[in-house]
Amino acid sequence: MDNFIIVGNMNIILWILTTVLLLLSFFKDKKKTVIALKKASKKMLNMSTLFFFVMALFSLAIAFLPPELLHNYIGKDSGLKGVFIALGFGSISVMPGFVAFPLAATLKMQGIPYYVIGAFTISLMTVGFVTFPLEKKFLGARVAVIRNILSLVVTIIAAIIIKIVFGE
Amino acid sequence: MKEVSQNSKNEQSIYSSSKKKRKKKYILILFIIFFLGFIIYSYLNNFQEGQKTGKIFFHTLYEMLKILPFAFILIGLFEVWVKKETVIKHLGDNSGLKGYFWVLILASFTVGGLFTAFPLAESLRKKGASLKVIFAYLGFAGIVRIPMTIFEISFLGLPFTVTRLSITIPLFLLIGVFIGSILNKKDFHFNQG
Secondary structure, three states, X not given: XXXXXXXXXXXXXXXXXXXXXXXXXXXXXXXXXXHHHHHHHHHHHHHHHHHHHHHHHHHHHHHHOOHHHHHHHOOOOOHHHHHHHHHHHHHHOOOOHHHHHHHHHHHHHOOOOHHHHHHHXXXXXXXXXXXXXXXXXXXXXHXXXXXXXXXXXXXXXXXHHHHXXXXX | OHHHHHHHHHHHHXXXXXXXXXXXXXXXXXXXXXXXXXXXXXXXXXXXXXXXXXXXXXXXXXXXXXXXXXXXXXXXXXXXXXXXXXXXXXXXXXOOHHHHHHHHHHHHOOOOOHHHHHXXXXXXXXXXXXXXXXXXXXXXXXXXXXXXXXXXXHHHOHHHHHHHHHHHHHHHHHHHHHHHHHHHOXXXXXXXX
């Protein structure tokens, strides 16, 4: 539970930091502060449609690709097949850390090796089907595809090294 | 005369690309309307997966609204107050390894995921940060965020997290250098989709 408190506090730190800096900026130069706020709202507005779109994809992915699904597919003796299932699931699905890591811990307790778990968590962090539209907006399709493929390669390398390090 | 026709050609292409963008936007809005319709339908007809989707959607929306406006104000303040020379000095093409170190720290404090990482990357570019450093930042933003890492340590143990970080940080640094140096040659601009 401590973790939830720390993560909750991160928000409070963000709120306090933003308020303090905004006030400081306001007292130093009102004009500049107004420009900063205008820029902030323009950037948010500029992203709003895509934001709701990605959020919709995000919630559909969580609802229709629930963590239990991964749980059912990865067996104890899964080995290389397990790595690929973990990679695929991690790339396509999305879930917040407080869902993903308890799931990973459960898998570990059931005897799934670290390298399969790593393939899942690292691809979850770095490869994003759902966030692809967002990435495409900022980087263009080609760069976004390259970035995601390279992230997949990093995940595979990491899984191999984790296998060696933990000797599983 | 030649220049004039060139200009009107440019204007035409800008016009048609903005038209395309608008069309894309309408498709997205249509999807969102269908999505909301689907949620309402699910609640009326007791469709469980749909209800779950709705719950997750509004919950994440609420969580994001607690973060994003503040993060964007910080980006706005950054654009107004931080001088271009400062960014060039610390994150520019000649900043060396130090530049990557700073964005590693920045990435660990990034909140709101890619929704804030991309706009921030765009601002950094405007201020003269190196593309290599920026793409390293985008990679780091996925793997070193503090809240996520704390969860990971408590559920999978410190040895796993240390191993993962010591593999992925250097690799994403290399990816940043790789993509950045290619795009440097190609006159790359953010926000082109």
